Amino acid sequence: MASAMSAAAVTRRTNTAGFRVEITSNGAGGGGDGQDGRWPPASRRVGDGGGRDDVWVSVDEAEVSSGASGGGGGRPTLFRTYKVKGSILHPYRFLILARLIAIIAFFAWRIRHKNRDGAWLWTMSMAGDVWFGFSWVLNQLPKLNPIKRAADLAALADRYDGPSSGELPGVDVFVTTVDPVDEPILYTVNSILSILAADYPVDRYACYLSDDGGTLVHYEAMVEVARFAGLWVPFCRKHGVEPRAPESYFARKTRAYKGGAAGELVSDHRRVRREYEEFKVRIDSLFTTIRKRSDAYNGAKNGKDAGENATWMADGTRWPGTWFEPAENHRRGQHAGIVQVILNHPSCKPRFGLAASVDNPLDLSGVDVRLPMLVYISREKRPGYNHQKKAGAMNAMLRASALLSNAPFIINFDCDHYVNNSQAFRAPMCFMLDRRGGGDDGAFVQFPQRFDGVDPTDRYANHNRVFFDGTKLSLNGLQGPSYLGTGTMFRRAALYGVEPPRWGSAASQIKAMDSASKLGSSTSFVSTMLDGADQERSITPPAVLDESVAGDLAAVTACGYDDGTSWGRDVGWVYNIATEDVATGFRMHRQGWRSVYTSMEPAAFRGTAPINLTERLYQILRWSGGSLEMFFSHSNALLAGRRLHPLQRVAYLNMSTYPIVTVFIFFYNLFPVMWLFSEQYYIQQPFGTYLLYLVGVIAMIHVIGMFEVKWSGITLLDWCRNEQFYMIGATGVYPTAVLYMALKLFTGKGIHFRLTSKQTAACPGEKFADLYTVRWVPLLIPTIVVLAVNVGAVGVANHVT
Numbered sequence: 001m002a003s004a005m006s007a008a009a010v011t012r013r014t015n016t017a018g019f020r021v022e023i024t025s026n027g028a029g030g031g032g033d034g035q036d037g038r039w040p041p042a043s044r045r046v047g048d049g050g051g052r053d054d055v056w057v058s059v060d061e062a063e064v065s066s067g068a069s070g071g072g073g074g075r076p077t078l079f080r081t082y083k084v085k086g087s088i089l090h091p092y093r094f095l096i097l098a099r100l101i102a103i104i105a106f107f108a109w110r111i112r113h114k115n116r117d118g119a120w121l122w123t124m125s126m127a128g129d130v131w132f133g134f135s136w137v138l139n140q141l142p143k144l145n146p147i148k149r150a151a152d153l154a155a156l157a158d159r160y161d162g163p164s165s166g167e168l169p170g171v172d173v174f175v176t177t178v179d180p181v182d183e184p185i186l187y188t189v190n191s192i193l194s195i196l197a198a199d200y201p202v203d204r205y206a207c208y209l210s211d212d213g214g215t216l217v218h219y220e221a222m223v224e225v226a227r228f229a230g231l232w233v234p235f236c237r238k239h240g241v242e243p244r245a246p247e248s249y250f251a252r253k254t255r256a257y258k259g260g261a262a263g264e265l266v267s268d269h270r271r272v273r274r275e276y277e278e279f280k281v282r283i284d285s286l287f288t289t290i291r292k293r294s295d296a297y298n299g300a301k302n303g304k305d306a307g308e309n310a311t312w313m314a315d316g317t318r319w320p321g322t323w324f325e326p327a328e329n330h331r332r333g334q335h336a337g338i339v340q341v342i343l344n345h346p347s348c349k350p351r352f353g354l355a356a357s358v359d360n361p362l363d364l365s366g367v368d369v370r371l372p373m374l375v376y377i378s379r380e381k382r383p384g385y386n387h388q389k390k391a392g393a394m395n396a397m398l399r400a401s402a403l404l405s406n407a408p409f410i411i412n413f414d415c416d417h418y419v420n421n422s423q424a425f426r427a428p429m430c431f432m433l434d435r436r437g438g439g440d441d442g443a444f445v446q447f448p449q450r451f452d453g454v455d456p457t458d459r460y461a462n463h464n465r466v467f468f469d470g471t472k473l474s475l476n477g478l479q480g481p482s483y484l485g486t487g488t489m490f491r492r493a494a495l496y497g498v499e500p501p502r503w504g505s506a507a508s509q510i511k512a513m514d515s516a517s518k519l520g521s522s523t524s525f526v527s528t529m530l531d532g533a534d535q536e537r538s539i540t541p542p543a544v545l546d547e548s549v550a551g552d553l554a555a556v557t558a559c560g561y562d563d564g565t566s567w568g569r570d571v572g573w574v575y576n577i578a579t580e581d582v583a584t585g586f587r588m589h590r591q592g593w594r595s596v597y598t599s600m601e602p603a604a605f606r607g608t609a610p611i612n613l614t615e616r617l618y619q620i621l622r623w624s625g626g627s628l629e630m631f632f633s634h635s636n637a638l639l640a641g642r643r644l645h646p647l648q649r650v651a652y653l654n655m656s657t658y659p660i661v662t663v664f665i666f667f668y669n670l671f672p673v674m675w676l677f678s679e680q681y682y683i684q685q686p687f688g689t690y691l692l693y694l695v696g697v698i699a700m701i702h703v704i705g706m707f708e709v710k711w712s713g714i715t716l717l718d719w720c721r722n723e724q725f726y727m728i729g730a731t732g733v734y735p736t737a738v739l740y741m742a743l744k745l746f747t748g749k750g751i752h753f754r755l756t757s758k759q760t761a762a763c764p765g766e767k768f769a770d771l772y773t774v775r776w777v778p779l780l781i782p783t784i785v786v787l788a789v790n791v792g793a794v795g796v797a798n799h800v801t
């Protein structure tokens with residue numbers, strides 16, 4: 001019954017200590033995520049790492065080989081599908097059926113043996129058991145048909161990289177950040193560098209950073225990134241470096257060499273490392289640099305604009321975003337919108353670097369030195385508007401990118417995640433471009449979230465392996481995994497609320513849209529939509545960024561743009577919910593779109609998780625609260641039409657009701673209070689048979705769990721941690737989520753959810769220091785009540801007897 005926890009997580013510790021990448025042999029999930037630096041040759045199929053054949057068998061061998069012989073004439077087959085071997089799948093399904101029968105028998109027996117005395121206890125426990133049984137069914141049924149899908153990178157390369165090949169379509173990559181301190185800027189710059197260095201045609205993707213803080217520090221960090229990328233990216237290309245986030249790369253102990261100039265690696269490496277250290281110093285000192293500069297400008301101006309305390313850009317103009325000293329129109333939640341193209345779209349022809357010389361010690365003569373487009377966006381903020389957090393930022397970015405590059409595909413991840421496998425943009429493309437039916441009605445491809453810096457025994461179940469490798473993978477056998485907020489590739493048309501091609505081409509649907517009321521007032525934006533829906537397209541190199549483009553950009557990133565439109569409901573990321581990700585994916589599934597869950601080796605993306613208990617609990621609160629909000633919203637799975645697969649509906653029901661279990665767990669936990677009464681009460685009589693039933697159904701759930709451990713390839717430890725942390729969440733956090741939801745239903749006020757903080761003041765030298773810093777968490781009140789009541793009851797009982 002566990003594992004209903006939503007999405008996965010992120011937080012991290014000290015900035016200065018950096019992103020230490022552990023080199024462990026944890027081995028969780030079949031192969032340690034490439035942490036040991038193993039690297040499969042480009043021709044190897046991704047995902048095979050987990051596709052051990054004692055569990056998985058191929059189901060599309062025939063289709064794939066007929067595709068390879070050029071049969072279809074159209075697009076090739078670009079991914080492989082596997083199902084669980086019969087020898088595991090059949091007993092697994094049989095056990096699920098057996099348990100279903102067992103719990104029905106159990107309820108029937110209990111009803112036939114209704115307690116006469118202590119009827120209240122019986123009724124309550126019966127209600128609890130019914131809910132436990134029901135929620136188990138919700139959780140279990142969608143897992144009946146686990147399917148694994150693996151991208152065929154070699155086939156993609158054959159088809160799209162050769163001289164006579166078609167072109168890979170364009171991709172817009174979106175990263176969101178809010179605060180340069182809570183979300184340490186070092187992670188954000190690493191994230192951006194890893195994107196700029198990805199192995200994807202450089203003129204066919206663009207990178208967007210959305211900064212909801214509107215700080216000059218972020219903007220200048222991007223300028224520094226653009227400069228350092230001029231060295232970092234060619235270095236990555238020349239030597240085939242992995243991973244391409246410098247902090248993780250330099251932390252790595254062993255590296256397999258993939259480049260073509262092994263002899264120069266040592267000196268190049270040393271040089272780039274030195275430059276990186278200097279780059280980090282510049283990033284770290286941005287706060288002071290900008291402050292000093294601003295003080296100087298403010299001082300000089302003192303005569304005229306006495307008292308002005310502006311924050312100044314390097315070119316001597318006032319920063320339009322937030323200032324160090326908040327002022328009218330320059331504070332959090334109140335500032336102008338900013339869109340700055342930091343790196344322009346590159347030329348379509350390769351540009352090779354210079355040979356080694358005194359000024360440039362790296363020989364880049366055979367290396368393409370172009371960089372992809374990089375854009376900084378901070379949407380407008382005004383008091384009185386609900387800015388809708390991440391969802392609002394994503395929608396503003398979706399519109400601004402349409403005006404600038406308008407790629408038909410979009411990749412989205414959080415600023416604390418980075419591209420860990422340079423092929424990460426190619427792998428999801430294999431699913432989007434596959435010639436088989438599934439290809440065109442796939443709305444998104446979801447990668448699991450993988451994390452660095454989690455303590456080796458993963459005390460707070462941060463890796464969430466049961467959720468990713470089990471629950472999400474099994475949804476592949478239905479309509480596909482839910483969207484998890486990060487590590488996802490989308491089809492742009494699906495984000496616009498268009499229905500899958502079976503119900504009409506994207507073009508005809510877009511033409512039919514009543515654009516002004518649905519999509520807002522920017523005709524320039526609306527006119528990009530047709531192109532944006534064409535999946536074969538590359539990206540649009542932006543025209544000269546003249547006044548009119550700037551005006552359009554300002555319009556689509558303005559805070560009131562969404563007012564009175566379908567944005568946040570039928571278009572873009574969904575609003576008014578703490579877990580915008582699940583709700584946004586749900587809208588697509590409800591329309592009949594499919595999604596794909598896939599993983600690759602080494603992991604496509606990696607991020608950081610909150611190893612501090614306080615942060616972790618608040619994160620779980622946001623997810624569980626958001627999930628209940630989903631149930632009580634237009635995104636309720638019961639309201640969806642017939643295009644939602646029946647078991648997919650069950651999966652979403654589970655995702656939006658799982659915290660309710662806490663009510664019953666709470667009562668069960670208080671049952672020992674009955675020791676306080678002098679008469680004897682029994683939950684159920686005859687008690688012996690009752691116990692036997694209980695032991696039976698509990699044993700079965702664990703045997704089923706062992707089968708899941710087997711097919712998902714997780715470790716026993718992962719499984720135990722999940723069970724443990726489920727109980728912590730269910731007793732400590734879900735009660736608060738349920739209370740919040742009840743409050744919201746009665747008062748109409750939503751929950752204020754805080755950002756998951758990625759940094760605490762723990763001492764930088766000590767590796768998992770944060771694990772042990774316990775801050776007072778009101779969330780734990782229910783747990784403490786339960787503990788106190790139980791200890792008290794035992795004490796009283798002892799005293800009485």
Ligand SMILES: O=c1ccn([C@@H]2O[C@H](COP(=O)(O)OP(=O)(O)O[C@H]3O[C@H](CO)[C@@H](O)[C@H](O)[C@H]3O)[C@@H](O)[C@H]2O)c(=O)[nH]1
Pocket residue numbers: 007008009010011176177178179183210212388389390393413414415416484485486578579580581619622623626754755756757
């Ligand atoms: O006003 C805001 C608030 C948040 N964010 C960004 O949203 C992302 C996620 O926020 P965070 O507080 O780090 O949440 P997590 O718990 O780490 O996020 C998980 O859960 C969220 C849903 O609750 C998903 O959106 C995330 O992708 C998923 O990683 C980060 O990049 C933030 O910068 C914004 O852009 N604007």
Ligand SMILES: [Mn+2]
Pocket residue numbers: 009010011414416756
């Ligand atoms: Mn995060």
